Amino acid sequence: MQLGIGNPGRRGRVLFIVSLFIFTLFVAQLFRVQGIESASMSKQALDSRLAHVTVPALRGQIVSSGGVVLADSVERRTVTADATLTRDYTKLVNGKQEKVGLAGAAQDIAQIVGAKPADLLAPLEAASKINSRFTYVIKDIAPAQWSKIAALGIPGIFGVKTSQREYPQGTSVAPLVGWVSADGTGGGGIEQMENTALNGKPGVHTYEQAPDGTVIASGDNSDTPAVNGKNIKLTIDNDLQWYAQNAMAAAVKKYKAVSADAVVMDLQGNLKAVASYPSFDNNDMASAPNYLQSRPFAEVYAPGSTGKIVTMSALLQQQKATPLTHVVVPPTLTRAGTTFHDSEPHGTENLTLAGVLGESSNMGTMLAGSRISPDTLYSYMRKFGLDRLSGVGFPGESGGILSQPSKWSGTQRYTVLYGQGYAVTAIQQAAVFQTIANGGVREPIKLVSGIGDAAGGWTTPTDSRKAVRVVSPAVAAKVTRMMEGVVTAKGTAPMAAVDGYNVAGKTGTANRYDPQLGRYNGTTASFIGFAPANHPQYIVAITVQDPTRGSIYGGNVAGPVFSQIMSYALHEGHVPPSTTKPAPYPFTFDPSASKKK
Known part of the structure; x- marks a missing residue:
């Protein structure tokens, strides 16, 4: 039997059909490459030549x-x-093109x-x-x-x-x-x-x-x-910041101290200066020291007698005492198995509550402060802003150290009354005085006043924090008048006075915890106050850590520095001088007159 393919005519037609099929496949592939994929291949070629910076x-x-x-x-x-x-x-070299490599x-x-x-x-x-x-x-x-x-x-x-x-x-x-x-x-x-x-x-x-x-x-x-x-x-005032920074450097050198901080704020809680020394040059971080934090935000310390402002405010607000309440202070006082004494030896003293604050008597504060419970005192400390962050959001900020009253030791129940047994930052403690200066209302601390917008102006940052009333205006006024006595010749800080202005403030001298030694060593000297006392504009807080040359007391060490910075702030801020003289409460009472009554 003979196959059809053997027919020459039919074989030619088959070969033609096969050739046509192969040619069609070739044309289709060429069309796909040049037509359909050309854009993709061109893009790949272009992408290989593109650089991105x-x-x-x-x-x-x-x-x-x-x-x-x-x-x-x-x-x-x-x-x-x-x-x-x-x-x-x-x-071109000497008129000729030359390879210089x-x-x-x-x-x-x-x-x-x-x-x-x-x-x-x-x-x-x-x-x-x-x-x-x-x-x-x-x-x-x-x-x-x-x-x-x-x-x-x-x-x-x-x-x-x-x-x-x-x-x-x-x-x-x-x-x-x-x-x-x-x-x-x-x-x-x-x-x-x-x-x-x-x-x-x-x-x-x-x-x-x-x-x-x-x-x-x-x-x-x-x-x-x-x-x-x-x-x-x-919110920072650059001139005031510069002045405060130089004052801190001078204080550290004068008193051979470890460090010194200054916080200046206005009545609304706007920080006008936050200075600390030693500092570093942020233009040359390679030579910067190990400690790079802003101490007023990050470093905690026992406030010492500046902490008595919380105790006095609580006593007055709770109606447990008045500025003229009699406090008989013995030479020593034993509580919880520990004998306490004041910074200077003395016999029995007949002090008013204002005198207890003015002379900074620890024992007098213990006696008067015992009229309020630890829980009540703790609640006021929290209201004043202790044991919490300021809300500014500053990196490395500490909320301080304050345990609950149930964890206080026998002696701590008394030491807390005069500023030992807990720790604060300079920002927190300045806010306590801002509260009194502001008629008893604690304003949120502020550091950023504006964020640049597209129009070249400033947008006020959103802030959900609210002002908090801590004590009544009447109590704030009484505590202010009590603090005016601190800056008189009878008080602990006459060197904190500012010429032409009434000043209200409080000294602090506390045992200092040394983190390097892991124990208490040296002192923290401080003074915090505001002026003019009758119409406050600025709050200034000075803290000097471990002064070793000359005095160690807050009134002598921090008081003069406070006076310098406050004077500068008032004059640069064009604040009118006080028109009336301070009228502090009496420091003492006559026990014989009291008996006659």
Whole structure:
């Protein structure tokens, strides 16, 4: 039997059909490659030629209440090189085009940036030896310097846009403002606290490059612009901050102290100065010491006799005593198996409650304070803002140390009355006095007054915190008058007086816990007050840790520093002098007259 394929005519038709089928497949594949996939393949080819460079966003400024710049980001350039291209650098020398290579490039760049040619040549030669297409030449140069370098036309030399953080006020405000870490994020202080707002959003510059790495000027270039960070405006008065910082440095040196802090706030709780010494230079973090915190926020200490203000306020508000309540203070007093005494030996004293505060009698405070329960005292301490964060959100802030009354020891029940047995920050303790100065109302502490908006103005930050009434206006007025006696010749702080102004305040001298030794060692000397007493404008809190030269008492050590800073604040704030003389309560009573009554 003979197959049909053996027929020559039929065989020709079969071959034609097969050939046509193969040709059709070829055409279809060609159409797919050139037509359907051409766009995709072209895109892949283009993508292989595109380079992407991150354009950093400029970090927002931090400014004082008066607009003085405390932190700023300036545009800089980092010069990089593709050494495989730079080694072919040629330029006109004596009228002739001459190859000067890496050495010539280093020489020309060095003349512009003021560097040594050898320092720039070393990384170029090292990169060239291994045919590396990337190396740093010099970092952090000015944009104007880069423009001059770019004009040289050196092959393989590129400028990367960067920014550099600068702190014009340096050490005077460094612990408060903070610094920026190597990765561009805030490393402490306001820089860390407001990092999200300050940071902004980086952009991207996309450009087309030739196989040798050179930029194709007419290529497919595009930009996604960076969004710069927002500016932050503080409540801080720069001049007052500078003055307070210098005063702290002088106090540490004068009294050979470990450290000194100053907090200045107004009646509304706006922080006007937060100074601490020793400080550091946030322009040179490599040389900064180990301790970088803002001490007024982070460091806790026993308040000592400034803590008596809480006890006196509670006594008066609970109607357990008046400023003229008689308190007979013996030479010593034994409670919970411990014998207590005052800072100076004395016989039996007939003091009023105002006299107990004015002379800062620990035993008198114990006797009077025993009229209120530990739970009542604890509740007032909490109302005054102790044992809690301020709500500012400052990094590293401490809430202090205050255990519940059920955990107080036998002696602690009494020592807490006069400011021992618990710990506070300078910010917290200043807020206690702000409450009295403000007629018994504790205002939320504020540090940021505005966040920059797109229109170039300032938006007030949202704040859910509310003012809290702690004591009545009448009680606040009585405690104020009691504190006016502290600054008289009979009180513990005549050196805290301010010429022309009535001052209300309280001294503090407390046993100091030394964290390095793990035990109590030395003292904490402090003075906190406000002025003018009859119409308060500023609250100033001074804390000096472990003074070792001269006196150790708050009135002698911190009192004069308070006077200096308060005087400066009042005069710079154009606050009118007091028109009336203070009328403090009497410190003592006549027991014989009392018996006749």
